[in-house]
Amino acid sequence: MLKKAIILTAAMFYSAVTAAGQGNTIIPSWFSSDNGSNSNQTYFQLALSNVTSESTSVKVKLYDVNGALYKARSGDTFTVKYSDARSFTEVDSTLEIVIGPYKTVRFTALTGSVQEGYGVIEWSQSEGQNANALVANAYQMVYITDFSHRSERAVPINNGMVF
Numbered sequence: 001m002l003k004k005a006i007i008l009t010a011a012m013f014y015s016a017v018t019a020a021g022q023g024n025t026i027i028p029s030w031f032s033s034d035n036g037s038n039s040n041q042t043y044f045q046l047a048l049s050n051v052t053s054e055s056t057s058v059k060v061k062l063y064d065v066n067g068a069l070y071k072a073r074s075g076d077t078f079t080v081k082y083s084d085a086r087s088f089t090e091v092d093s094t095l096e097i098v099i100g101p102y103k104t105v106r107f108t109a110l111t112g113s114v115q116e117g118y119g120v121i122e123w124s125q126s127e128g129q130n131a132n133a134l135v136a137n138a139y140q141m142v143y144i145t146d147f148s149h150r151s152e153r154a155v156p157i158n159n160g161m162v163f
Contacts, residue, residue, distance in 0.1 A: 021054075021128040025158045027119030030062060031140050032111040034075065043141045046107040048121070050099040051135055051162055054128035060095040060107060064117040069094070075112020080105060099134075121157070132162040 033042040050056045062070040072078070080097060099105050123134050138155035 021125035021130055021133075022123060023132065023134070023163050024120060024122040025134075025136070025163045027060075027062075027121060027136075027138055027155065027157055029116065029155055030109070030119055030138065031114075031116040032109050033114040034077075034110050034112055041110060041143045043143070044109045045139045045141060046119075047104060047137045047139075048097075048099060048107070049104040049135045050101060050133060052125070052128055052130045052133045053101045054125045054130065054133070055101060056099050056128070056133045057124050057126075058095075058097050058099055058105075058134070059122045060097075060119060061122075062109070062117060062119045064115065067117075070115065070117060073112055077108075077110045079108045121163075135160070135162050 027046070030044045031042060032044045033040075046060065048058060048060075064070045078095070080095065095107055097105055097107075121134070121136060125133060136157040137160070138157055140153045140155065142151045142153075144151075
């Protein structure tokens with residue numbers, strides 16, 4: 001009898017946790033820099049893919065090396081591609097987007113000076129009961145000499161696993 005009660009309680013707890021339809025993960029590092037010319041620009045790019053059949057609300061927050069929420073500065077450029085519903089708060093550099101079912105969105109940051117830190121990705125679904133919804137990849141792209149040379153460095157997010 002006690003064993004059944006424990007199993008039932010565990011099952012209810014698991015259902016409550018997974019029914020929430022939300023999750024988060026860490027961006028271990030981001031780096032961006034623009035020296036003011038068309039050479040040696042370092043972009044930070046984040047690709048977010050919704051792997052569910054539900055629309056997913058996503059927040060991306062970037063923090064500086066001191067752990068403070070990154071505040072956009074003059075000369076910073078942030079862009080979002082492939083998203084119909086999006087907003088970007090320049091004051092606190094928080095990206096809020098809705099990613100449609102099975103869609104991918106790219107977020108790119110180019111700061112006017114050398115900036116770096118870490119980030120947090122949070123997601124939620126109002127109707128979904130998914131334990132995991134997103135897969136993410138980050139890149140640091142360096143363009144040298146008027147974009148004629150390029151190199152990339154991958155930044156693993158959640159070890160490439162869905163979260």
